[in-house]
Amino acid sequence: MLDLIATRRALHQIPELGMEEFKTHAFLMETLDALLTDCSFAQVRTWETGILVYLTGTEGEKTIGWRTDIDGLPIVEETGLDFASTHADRMHACGHDFHMTIALGLLEQMIAKQPRHNLLFLFQPAEENLAGGMxxxxxxxxxxxLPDEFYGLHVRPDLKVGQIATNRGTLFAGTCEVKIRFIGRGGHAAFPHTANDALVAASYFITQVQSVVSRNVDPIEGAVVTFGSMHAGTTNNVIAETAFLHGTIRSLTQDMSLLVQKRVREVAQGIAASFGLEVEIELNQGGYLPVENNPQLADELMTYFEALPDVEVMDCPPAMTGEDFGYLLSKVPGVMFWLGVDTPYPLHNPRLNPKEEAIPFAVEHLAEFLRHKAAE
Structure with a gap:
């Protein structure tokens, strides 16, 4: 029988970045080989560092999918745990070690008896950086x-063990990386009329782009435009020839994301034209679409867990965090939900240490849910 806590701790020690999850892949494959040795209805397929496990049902009229992500983050761990990361500057600070362990535990439960319908377990690389699902x-x-329905979870530090939270609409925002470079003409600070100051233009852009959300987005829907980085110039008496800005757009629907992207581009182009500069604009959404739950399937999941006495189901508002499961849910109807892990530190924090009691809790109850879905 799979030791869930030992499995989680082993995975926690070997975090790797997206598409570099080589030790993680090897660990998962070794574990899967042991689990599936005597399972006649299981097949395994790999793609780069990703793994798919397919259980053929007795009737197989549809396929139910379960997805977990497998990558870590470029963070120096500060938990002080005996099983802390052994990889320098790498940490499972987003709970993907929990996600993988739960998926393995669910798989072990589901191979005990051949299901009526097919089941797919996806161990997906590169959630954090390259949209591995896409x-x-x-x-x-x-x-x-490819499944007919897809399910997945994400740990949530501020919820207690035993709590799950989701909704019947958008759970996570879509995200879009923004890179803008204004290109002018450098010169001496004493002779501004002979130059074309990219720094001034970039400063005007930063202030004017704030109106995109306040004057273009329905306040009921909401969106975020944030520029967290700006680089221009080299010293105090040289007019900057270029100015580079790096930011993010977040929105709760794909239509809203496209609108905000359009307006950010237009503002940048307008500023460049008014100052007589050139501008380079890169908008990169990739596979980070909004995580839009299927309303009917979400209602079924919430109703199922609400009937269980030791599970507290919460109907939660959407979050502006991004998740590449949104891309797969744009292709296949499904549901993502939060799993409570009760820790004072937020996701992506170097001291994140989720409560391990959440793992057997999740495996026990989610296995029953999957059995229910695979038997319908």
Whole structure:
């Protein structure tokens, strides 16, 4: 029988960045080989560092999918745990070690008896940086194993063990990386009329772009435009020839994301034209679409867990955090939900230490849910 806590701790020690999850892949494959040795209805397929496990049902009229992400973050761990990361400057600070362990535990439960319908377990790389779900989909990695319904979870520090939270609409925002470079003409600070100051233009852009959300976005829907980085100039008496800005757009629907992207581009182009500068604009949303739950499937999931006495289901508002599961949910109807892990430190914090009691709790109750779905 799989030791869930030992598995989680082993995975916690070997965090790796997206598409570099080589030790993680090897650990998962070794664990899967042991789990599936005597399972006649299981097949395994790999794509780069990703893994798909397919359980053929007795009738197989549909396929139910479960997804976990497997990558870590470029963070120096500060938990002080005996099983802290052994990889320098790498940490499972987003709970993907929990996600993987729960998926393995669910798989172990589901192979005990061949289900009526097919089941797919996806161990997906590169959630944090390269939208691995999109990469796998576009590469044809699913083939004829693409599920009819897809489910996944994410740990949430501020919820207690035993609590899960989701909604019947958008759970996470779509995100879009923004890179803008204004290109003018450098010169001496004493002779501004002979130059074309990119720093001034970038400063005007930063102030004017604030109106995109306040005057273009329905306040009921909401969106975020944030520029967290600006680089221009080299010293105090040289007029900057270029100014580079790096930011993010976040919105709760894809239509709103496209509108905000359009307006950010137009503001940048307008500023460049008014100052007589050139501008380079890069908008990169990739696979980070809004995580839009299927209303019917979300209602079924919430109703199912509300009937269990030791599970507290919360109907929660959306969060502006991003998740590449949104790309897969744009192709396949499904649901993502939060799992409470009760820790004072937020996601992506170097001291994040979720309560391990959440792992057996999740495996026990989610296995029953999957059995229910696979038997319908």
């Amino acid at each position: 990469l796998m989909y576009e590469a044809g990695a699913f083939g004829d194993w």
